[in-house]
Structure formats: C-alpha cells, structure tokens
Amino acid sequence: MELWQNTVESLIRGVRDNHWTPFDIVKAFYERTRILDQKIRAFIRVPNFSQVSIPDPDAVLPLPYAVKDNIMVKGYQTTCGSRLLWNYKAVYDATVIKRLKANGAVFFGKTNLDEFAMGSSTKYSAFFTTKNPWDLSRIPGGSSGGSAAAVAAGFVPFALGSDTGGSNRLPASHCGIVGYKPSYGLVSRYGLVAFGSSLDQIGPLCRSVRDAAYIGNILIGRDKKDATTVDYPTDLMARIENPIAGLRCAVIKQSVSEEIDPHIRFAFWEAVKVLRNNRCIVEEIDFPEERYAIAVYYILSPGEASSNLARFDGVRYGLRIPEASLTEMMTETRNYGFGEEVKRRILLGTFVLSDARYDAYYQKALKVRRLIAIKVQKIFKDYDVLLSPTALYPPFPIEENTDPLSFYLTDKNTVLANLVGLPALSMPMGFAKGMPCGLHLQCRPFSDSLLLNIARGYEKSAGLYEDEHYPFAQPEAR
Numbered sequence: 276m277e278l279w280q281n282t283v284e285s286l287i288r289g290v291r292d293n294h295w296t297p298f299d300i301v302k303a304f305y306e307r308t309r310i311l312d313q314k315i316r317a318f319i320r321v322p323n324f325s326q327v328s329i330p331d332p333d334a335v336l337p338l339p340y341a342v343k344d345n346i347m348v349k350g351y352q353t354t355c356g357s358r359l360l361w362n363y364k365a366v367y368d369a370t371v372i373k374r375l376k377a378n379g380a381v382f383f384g385k386t387n388l389d390e391f392a393m394g395s396s397t398k399y400s401a402f403f404t405t406k407n408p409w410d411l412s413r414i415p416g417g418s419s420g421g422s423a424a425a426v427a428a429g430f431v432p433f434a435l436g437s438d439t440g441g442s443n444r445l446p447a448s449h450c451g452i453v454g455y456k457p458s459y460g461l462v463s464r465y466g467l468v469a470f471g472s473s474l475d476q477i478g479p480l481c482r483s484v485r486d487a488a489y490i491g492n493i494l495i496g497r498d499k500k501d502a503t504t505v506d507y508p509t510d511l512m513a514r515i516e517n518p519i520a521g522l523r524c525a526v527i528k529q530s531v532s533e534e535i536d537p538h539i540r541f542a543f544w545e546a547v548k549v550l551r552n553n554r555c556i557v558e559e560i561d562f563p564e565e566r567y568a569i570a571v572y573y574i575l576s577p578g579e580a581s582s583n584l585a586r587f588d589g590v591r592y593g594l595r596i597p598e599a600s601l602t603e604m605m606t607e608t609r610n611y612g613f614g615e616e617v618k619r620r621i622l623l624g625t626f627v628l629s630d631a632r633y634d635a636y637y638q639k640a641l642k643v644r645r646l647i648a649i650k651v652q653k654i655f656k657d658y659d660v661l662l663s664p665t666a667l668y669p670p671f672p673i674e675e676n677t678d679p680l681s682f683y684l685t686d687k688n689t690v691l692a693n694l695v696g697l698p699a700l701s702m703p704m705g706f707a708k709g710m711p712c713g714l715h716l717q718c719r720p721f722s723d724s725l726l727l728n729i730a731r732g733y734e735k736s737a738g739l740y741e742d743e744h745y746p747f748a749q750p751e752a753r
C-alpha cells in the first residue's frame with residue numbers, strides 16, 4: 276500500500292509509530308499531485324513544494340489538506356473560480372482554517388469549483404473543468420469538485436468544501452469518497468465567501484466515515500464571528516462504533532423514483548439490504564411535498580446569492596474595469612467579471628426579490644420551506660435517519676451539453692438537508708455503469724454523531740473496503 280492511500284487516521288497512527296514522518300507525508304502527496312494533477316486539474320494552482328510547510332510530528336493533525344477556493348486562507352488568492360476575484364488575496368484566515376492550523380494541519384493548495392459555488396460539475400469555473408479521477412472524460416460533480424477529485428486521486432488525505440445545496444455530497448458521490456455537511460450552525464462560516472447564507476455550511480471531504488468525524492470534531496464550535504453558530508458541544512467520535520441494530524430508517528419514496536438511473540437504484544437497494552442485515556428497520560414513506568424542495572431551493576438560493584454578490588462591484592474586491600463613470604465601471608466590471616451561470620442566478624434572485632414578485636415567489640418559497648421543515652420534523656419523530664441515493668445519475672461526460680435545468684435537477688436529493696439544516700453525508704455504496712455512486716444519509720438537526728454512527732455501521736459491513744483499503748481512482752492508468 277502506498278503512503279498516499281492511507282486515511283487520515285492511519286497516517287496519524289503512522290507518525291505516532293514512527294513508520295513515516297510528516298515530511299514523508301507531505302512529500303508523497305506533493306509528488307503525486309505534481310505528476311497527476313496535470314490530468315485531473317483539481318487545484319486552481321498546483322502547490323509549490325517549497326511553500327508547503329512541514330507539520331509538527333507531535334500535532335493532533337500533522338497532515339496537509341486542500342481547500343475549496345471560496346474559503347479564505349490568509350495571503351493566498353481566493354478566486355471563487357471567478358474572473359472577478361482572480362487577483363484577490365485573502366487578508367485573513369477563515370475560522371475553519373484557524374482551527375485546522377491550531378491542530379497542526381498545513382494548508383496544501385486551493386481547489387477548483389463552479390464559480391461562486393454555483394453548479395454541480397466545475398464546468399462553471401471561469402478557469403477550467405476538473406476531471407473525474409475515475410474517468411477523465413467525466414465531470415467530478417460540484418461545486419466542490421476540485422476538493423473531491425483531489426481526495427479521490429490521492430493528492431491530499433482530506434479537503435474542505437462548502438455545501439449550499441449538495442456541493443460536498445454530490446462530488447463525493449461521483450468521486451467515490453465521503454462528503455459531510457454538518458448541521459447548520461455547527462461550523463463557522465466566517466471566511467467562507469457567502470452564497471446562500473441560510474444554507475451554506477463548510478464540511479470535510481475524505482476517504483472514510485471515521486475521518487469525516489475526526490475532521491468534523493476539529494471544525495465544529497461556536498464562533499463569535501458567525502452569529503449563526505451555536506454552542507452545541509458534540510463529540511462525533513464518541514458513539515461512532517456503537518451497534519446500529521434497531522435504528523429506524525426511512526426511505527422517502529419520491530427520492531428513489533423512476534427518474535433515477537436504474538443502476539444507482541439497484542446499488543441503493545443493495546445498501547438497504549446491508550442495513551437490514553444489521554437489523555436496522557427500513558421503511559418506505561410517502562412525502563409528496565418533497566418534490567417542492569428543489570423549486571424552493573432555486574428561488575431562495577438565487578435570492579440570497581443576488582444580495583450576497585452585490586458586494587462585488589469593482590470598488591472593494593478583485594477586478595475593476597476602469598470606466599469614465601462609477602455606474603459604467605460597476606456595470607462593466609460585473610458584466611466581464613461574472614460568468615453566465617452566476618449572472619443567471621443574480622437575474623433569478625433579483626427577480627424573485629423584486630417588489631412586484633416578492634410575495635408570489637420569495638415569500639411563498641419561505642412558507643413552503645417552513646412547511647417542509649415541519650413535515651421533516653414529524654418524520655424524525657418516527658425515524659432516526661433518511662436514506663436515499665445521493666446522485667440521480669452517474670457523472671455526465673464533460674463534453675455533453677447539459678442544460679442548466681438538468682443540472683439543477685441533479686440536486687433533487689440533496690437540497691432538503693440545506694433547507695432544513697439537517698446533518699447529511701454521502702458515502703460510497705458501489706458503482707453504477709463503472710462510476711462510483713453514493714448513499715445519502717440525513718438525520719435530525721444536531722444529531723451529527725448519530726449520522727456518523729449509522730454511516731460507520733454501514734461502512735463496516737458493506738464490504739466495499741477490505742482491511743481499511745479504500746477504493747482508489749487510478750488516474751495514472753488512464
């Protein structure tokens with residue numbers, strides 16, 4: 276087994292047992308990145324070995340990690356995958372970065388994303404499209420596609436992503452890794468460039484459920500700089516190995532409907548069998564209102580985005596196209612700086628927030644969000660976890676001209692967690708048409724430790740990994 280194939284936990288164990296040093300670790304990941312990122316293009320800019328610091332061997336987390344390029348790392352460019360910010364350098368560290376630093380982890384590089392995290396493929400990045408390490412002709416998913424590809428290809432042991440409507444979970448599903456979105460309010464958003472402030476949450480992408488819990492523990496905590504964070508002390512590792520027998524799982528019928536690729540559906544029902552063999556109770560339930568979640572998301576998230584993106588005006592951050600008047604300068608800067616998809620979201624958002632449409636769209640969507648939340652609350656009275664496939668289809672070929680609406684629909688199963696603030700996770704459950712596909716689990720707000728417990732229970736008995744050997748994409752063979 277190669278060094279770069281290890282999980283976070285086994286890498287740390289190796290340091291403790293003097294199998295290798297943090298220098299060996301950084302070097303191994305760096306070498307692999309240097310050779311293979313030319314094919315994958317996970318990083319916005321390939322890290323330079325001389326600029327990566329070597330972790331302290333006695334640290335809690337003596338490892339390198341990658342960061343989605345919408346999270347601030349002081350002194351480094353934070354492009355958000357946009358022309359508008361291509362030259363913007365962060366002037367402070369995001370709280371999550373501070374926390375990782377305090378635990379000894381070292382920043383390795385910034386990863387590609389759909390512009391301002393709007394998208395599901397990285398095709399909306401202003402710079403280039405990241406390739407799926409399992410099949411270079413396919414998308415890695417998005418918007419945290421660079422982070423997911425970097426982990427799947429063995430460039431870093433873990434990475435940070437942001438999830439507004441599924442952006443950690445969808446690429447995790449497409450790349451065969453674990454993507455975790457914590458309950459809204461557990462992790463500080465300070466230093467994350469806001470997309471939909473009531474939906475955004477930062478979380479780890481990694482290779483095992485235990486790693487997700489381990490990194491999650493470091494990220495979680497109240498932050499004075501983000502008033503939406505809560506003081507909810509929770510140890511994600513505490514009950515992770517508990518037996519899962521007797522847990523009640525619900526499958527929303529609408530989330531395994533006909534529109535889902537049959538191979539993914541097959542893999543999903545196989546996963547359900549594994550849980551049933553573990554004496555979990557799995558029942559199908561009807562939740563007709565679930566179908567409105569995607570519509571509500573695509574009204575509220577553009578609304579929030581249009582207001583959050585108003586600050587990119589050529590005056591304060593990044594790009595400025597010099598023009599005679601202030602209005603022309605702002606117009607030209609935004610016109611040139613934003614890509615097509617971001618403009619579409621701003622237009623949609625401005626429309627639903629406009630005086631004449633506010634009640635009919637934005638206000639109504641807020642009401643439906645509330646109704647959905649009440650219904651979900653009821654479901655969680657009878658059940659511990661919601662199960663579904665993460666993605667509806669295997670990752671699209673990059674060359675395929677997917678229209679925006681089809682891309683929006685790929686978020687169908689993931690947006691609910693953001694609308695209601697649920698902790699959610701995608702983990703490998705097998706393959707569909709030769710590409711990885713993910714099992715999606717959601718629990719009641721702040722029961723993140725239960726979520727990780729169930730996911731770990733499935734991971735242990737799914738037989739997808741042998742002796743902690745995680746399935747790896749092999750881009751070198753392609």
Ligand code: GLN
Binds near residue numbers: 443
């Ligand atoms: N694909 C969704 C969108 O485009 C989700 C993005 C995200 O979670 N950042 O809005």
